[in-house]
Amino acid sequence: MSPLIEFRGVTKSFGGPPVLDGIDLTVEAGEVFAVIGHSGAGKSTLVRLVNALEKVTSGSVLVDGVDLTTLSERGLREVRLGIGMVFQQFNLLRSRTVFGNIAYPLRVAGWAKADRERRVTELLHFVGLADKAWQYPDQLSGGQKQRVGIARALATNPRVLLADEATSALDPETTAEVLRLLKRVNTEFGVTIVVITHEMEVVREIADRVAVLESGRVVEHGTLHEVFTAPRERTTKRFVETVLRARPDADGLAQLRERHPGTLVTAQVRDGSRVGAVLSDAGRHGVRFEVVHGGVKELGAASFGSLTLELVGADAGVVAVVAGLRAVTEVEELG
Numbered sequence: 061m062s063p064l065i066e067f068r069g070v071t072k073s074f075g076g077p078p079v080l081d082g083i084d085l086t087v088e089a090g091e092v093f094a095v096i097g098h099s100g101a102g103k104s105t106l107v108r109l110v111n112a113l114e115k116v117t118s119g120s121v122l123v124d125g126v127d128l129t130t131l132s133e134r135g136l137r138e139v140r141l142g143i144g145m146v147f148q149q150f151n152l153l154r155s156r157t158v159f160g161n162i163a164y165p166l167r168v169a170g171w172a173k174a175d176r177e178r179r180v181t182e183l184l185h186f187v188g189l190a191d192k193a194w195q196y197p198d199q200l201s202g203g204q205k206q207r208v209g210i211a212r213a214l215a216t217n218p219r220v221l222l223a224d225e226a227t228s229a230l231d232p233e234t235t236a237e238v239l240r241l242l243k244r245v246n247t248e249f250g251v252t253i254v255v256i257t258h259e260m261e262v263v264r265e266i267a268d269r270v271a272v273l274e275s276g277r278v279v280e281h282g283t284l285h286e287v288f289t290a291p292r293e294r295t296t297k298r299f300v301e302t303v304l305r306a307r308p309d310a311d312g313l314a315q316l317r318e319r320h321p322g323t324l325v326t327a328q329v330r331d332g333s334r335v336g337a338v339l340s341d342a343g344r345h346g347v348r349f350e351v352v353h354g355g356v357k358e359l360g361a362a363s364f365g366s367l368t369l370e371l372v373g374a375d376a377g378v379v380a381v382v383a384g385l386r387a388v389t390e391v392e393e394l395g
């Protein structure tokens with residue numbers, strides 16, 4: 061892979077204190093890169109720098125090796141042609157049909173009528189809306205509108221798709237559908253995707269790598285696996301916990317204790333961590349176990365999660381099982 065988008069020491073201010081402060085990030089060609097952060101962290105500003113809707117205050121943004129600060133307005137227009145954008149509120153033209161919306165950027169780019177029709181038809185099939193070509197945006201559901209938005213963004217064959225909170229206006233099921241479509245855009249067309257979101261579930265579903273933005277700074281970044289399984293920063297840990305409640309909180313623990321007087325431990329579960337093998341051996345130590353909290357989710361090609369277990373048996377047996385678990389994964393005894 062090679063860098064397609066690079067932020068080098070980027071600072072952006074609108075006159076007051078910086079909204080982005082010393083951003084160094086690289087998005088590789090062909091990946092899905094997510095930027096997660098709370099409202100006001102600077103996410104939208106970060107993507108607007110990529111298609112030069114905003115200009116850096118200092119530092120530089122490179123797209124395909126070209127420093128945007130060196131380009132004329134004409135040069136920037138050319139770069140923008142290679143970048144598609146998908147919005148939270150879809151931004152469709154209400155007065156145009158689905159077909160007309162998808163064809164619009166092709167008109168602007170001067171495509172001939174026959175080429176436009178071929179391309180739009182192709183895209184309508186790709187996003188599964190061939191039967192809606194002559195409907196108007198107001199006749200569509202939110203998920204359908206976003207599929208039109210994605211088709212329109214892809215019309216001119218961009219190399220990069222910027223999706224700014226593209227699923228934030230959608231319910232969870234529709235969100236999953238739209239994310240699957242974005243993933244297909246990435247795998248079938250090789251389009252590099254930058255996803256801006258405040259939802260860790262979106263990151264889990266789609267991203268290869270993720271950066272966590274807080275008050276204009278990247279506080280943590282890494283592969284999906286790194287960030288989910290070993291988050292370092294408080295903000296990141298909180299985001300991860302929104303996807304998977306790693307261990308019971310204080311109230312939950314108090315309730316669990318009432319029902320489960322045995323030893324409570326939380327064990328991390330990953331592919332190949334052999335937690336199951338250790339537990340199936342617990343009987344040999346005279347220990348029974350019960351899963352009382354937790355969950356396991358897919359993370360790219362792997363699984364991750366945590367299980368809180370009640371272990372019941374003689375002290376020596378419980379100690380042996382906990383030692384067995386510790387030999388294969390991280391274990392926390394809940395006090």
Ligand SMILES: Nc1ncnc2c1ncn2[C@@H]1O[C@H](COP(=O)(O)OP(=O)(O)OP(=O)(O)O)[C@@H](O)[C@H]1O
Nearest residue numbers: 074079097098099100101102103104105106225258
């Ligand atoms: N054109 C502008 N002029 C002045 N301040 C701006 C401008 N655009 C953004 N800001 C400020 O920059 C900060 C970051 O905004 P930004 O929209 O990038 O954050 P965000 O993480 O995308 O948040 P949200 O999800 O709420 O949009 C905010 O404090 C915002 O008020």
